[in-house]
Amino acid sequence: MIEAALVFAFGCYGLGLLANLWRITRGPDVADRILALDTMVINLIAILILYGIWHGTAVYYEAAMLVAMVGFVSTVAYCRFVLRGDIIE
């Protein structure tokens, strides 16, 4: 059962990644691209967790946590760049 659920979830997040890629490629706006990148980070975190469940190890959980912790920082930086130009004022 859990395997079927994992396969289904992998499929969903994989499709999500491709959708993010489409948005990053097409834009049209910079804001769209940044948002797509941020969503991509979240999708990847999910995939890492799923992968950890698949293999039954906690190592991937930690990797996912670290990605979560630093992943949004670059999003913030991109946004500040768009909004204010200088990211550290």
Next chain:
Amino acid sequence: MSSGSSLLPIIAILPFLGALVPGLMIRAGRTACATFTAAPTILALVMLGVLAPDVMRGEVIEARIEWLPQLGLSASFFLDGLGLLFAGMILGMGLLITLYARFYLSGEDPMGQFYTYLLLFQGAMLGIVISDNILLLLIFWELTSLTSFLLIGYWKHLPEGRQGARMALAVTGGGGLAMIGGMLILGNIAGSYDLTDILTQGDAIRASEWYLPALILILIGAFTKSAQFPFHFWLPHAMAAPTPVSAYLHSATMVKAGVFLLARMWPVLSGTEAWFYIVSTTGLITMVLGALIAIFKDDLKALLAFSTVSHLGLLTMLLGLGTKFAAVVAVFHIINHLTFKAALFMSAGIVDHEAHTRDIKRLGGLARLMPVTAAIAIVTALSMAGIPLFNGFLSKEMMLDAASETVWAGSHLVVPVLATLGALLSVAYSFRFISHVFLGPVRDDYPSKPHDPPFGMWAAPGFLAVFVLLIGILPATIVGPLVAVAGGAVVGGELPYYSLKIWHGVNAALVMSMIAVAGGLVVLLLHRPLDRLWQAAPRPEAKVIFDALIDASAALSGWVTRNLHNGSISRYLAIFVVATVALGFAAWNGGALAPATRPMLPIPAVVAVGWVLLVVATVLVVTMHRRRFQALVLIGVIGLMVSVGFVYLSAPDLALTQISVETVTIMLLLLALHFLPKHTPLESPLWRRTRDGVIAVGAGVAVTGLAMAFLTRDFSTISDYHLANSYTGGGGTNVVNVILVDFRGYDTYGEIIVLGIAGLTIYALMVSLLTGPAARRLRNTDYSQDRSRDRHPLMMVVATRAMMPIAVVVGIYIFLRGHNQPGGGFIAGLVISIALLMQYMASGFAWTQARQRIQYHAMIGWGVVVAGLTGAGAWLAGKPFLTSAYGYIDLPGIEEFGLGSAFLFDLGVFLTVLGAVMLMLYSLSRIARYAGETVNVEPMDYDPSKRVEAIRNGGE
């Protein structure tokens, strides 16, 4: 013996230690400075005197300190007769020159500097003559080239001094390079780099097929140093040095280093046809040519310089003859030449000092004005001419004796005739030196009225002149034992029959000598017409040729450099990439590639999606890179996918590092991009872009092929060793971290230093940037257009405050567990710096900076210090640098845990990484302040708690 072996290294090191003193003592006055220069020399002389009786009895004193035994390099010294003779000459002359220079140098010359250089040179020279290890000898050999460069160029304001110094360094340094090759070959043949071993293996070395290359390379080294034809031209140009230097380096010691080497290697290298023809012919040509040029030189020092060239040729010829007798004569002549030539140089210096000219045409009649100097100069010049009762006569007679019995290429006449010619010319220039400078009528047009100098100045040459006479009259008593022991060391066995006395009866040498004196007188009388002839005759000018050679080679290297390094990074990359791919392709086609042994793995769908993301994003970066910000967003995608790829391929450490580095890099680039154009203009033509595209695709294909080749084959790597020894050797189960802090700790130590340097360099560059024209541009550009008014949003500030402690705890956690599980100082440093960066972004640079106390510069420094001290701690346990130690600690309340010295080392890594990253961001952020940005004092734009307070205050 035991006391001797401990004294020898001290003698070697004394001049170097002493060299530190004169620079300081000059503050106490010139006499004090000279006294303190003499002190180490006297001390070394005394120690040498203690050792001398043993050496004179025929013992060889040895001292050995292992240095790099793996390379055959040891700091070993030995003192035999030859070493004793030279060491005595170097130290004794050093003392006399110290005294002479005290009076010679004027008040404007930096005397402390001079004495420091002099002692350094003395140490280097001493090292050559007492080194037992030929690698050590080479080091001292190069040191003499360097220190003589400093001494020749001592009068930095004179262009001749600078050019002469450069020429001497180029020639002797180049010869030194050749000699390194020769010595390495020699050491290889002998199987040892110790002279004492090499000297016992003469037969094996001469029989080796590598004998000739070794001989030629060593001879190039010796000939350049001892100014042998055709390398003799540097010596006269080195005469731009102050006279004490000329007397010390260019007559007594340094130029004798080549001769010393020939003598030292005599038992090993001589005795073959190659040796005889190369060495004796070179010596003979140099002797005649040097003497011939000397006759027509009007500059006193140039005359003496060419005479030195001639006498060095004589010594080389004697050693080249290959007979034991000639070798002993060479040793004897080394002593004689030292005494008369150094005194002559000093006399010339006195004349120059007093009359303010050394042009022979402007001098004459000085015997009446400066009788003491004249007496010294005449005694020593007569010795140089080889007149009986002076020591030069004795060795010249013995030289002619040796020459008269030499057969050169079947001819019995060549060597004796040329030797007589050399002696004849030598008589001519010596007599010219006497008659044209000191004899004749007193003139009234000297640039300065000459008179005898103070005692201190003529004491040294006077002392030497006394020796000239003493040796000349009582040779066997004064220097007999020394010649015997030094000559014995050269010939390495039984001494040949010789006798040091004035009268040998009427023999061939006496006849040749008489011809020489008579002929010399004739040349002197005919000097005027001969001089006109000489000046009119065309002859090659060494300096012009040398300068042309140097210019040509400089132009060639300039051409190569300009074409390879034209300042365009794309060209460097193109050359590098094409060359690497071509080499790789050649290796690929070499046929050594084993067939693939591993099957391809299946590709899961999710991984394929990730692959698509990576490929599409990479292609997009290429097509969109002119819009810089969009390109940065896409780089974010690539970084993310690479990190996840590392996770998938079981490299969690790399993934953690990658994602942190990625984030920090993006922020750095964004910071810089703010002040840069947002678009890259199209600058290169289509063909160039096509070419670069082809190169890039080629490189990509090559790397792919290489990766595939490795991934599909089984092979063993060093990883297996690391995996096997990580826990037992390094005390950790995280192999990556153990490699970083233990197996390759030295690398890591170097890398954190480099990282620290990079951080400091960025800081320094920013400081200089902000004081230059760029700062003006920054001030005059308005960056604030079109900005959002949300400067420090409330949401972000609050989120950061919640995040900061969590991030710091995670950082510490990752740091602490690093040795056994994914993590470590490097990642922890990055995580904590990201947390701090968040704070900087949220509440602004100035607000955050005002709330942190630690200087990032200091953090880098502490990091390196902590790591270094940890490494050095291993010394206390008697282990090599950076050997890690670990153990288990059982604290009540918590589980038993392992703690290693690697932990402290990792702390150093952590501090350096954190400091360097923060310093870089700090430096880039400073630009904004220059761009006229205002400083915020509040942590956020709108603080709701303030409003609550305000209402409360208003309500009351």
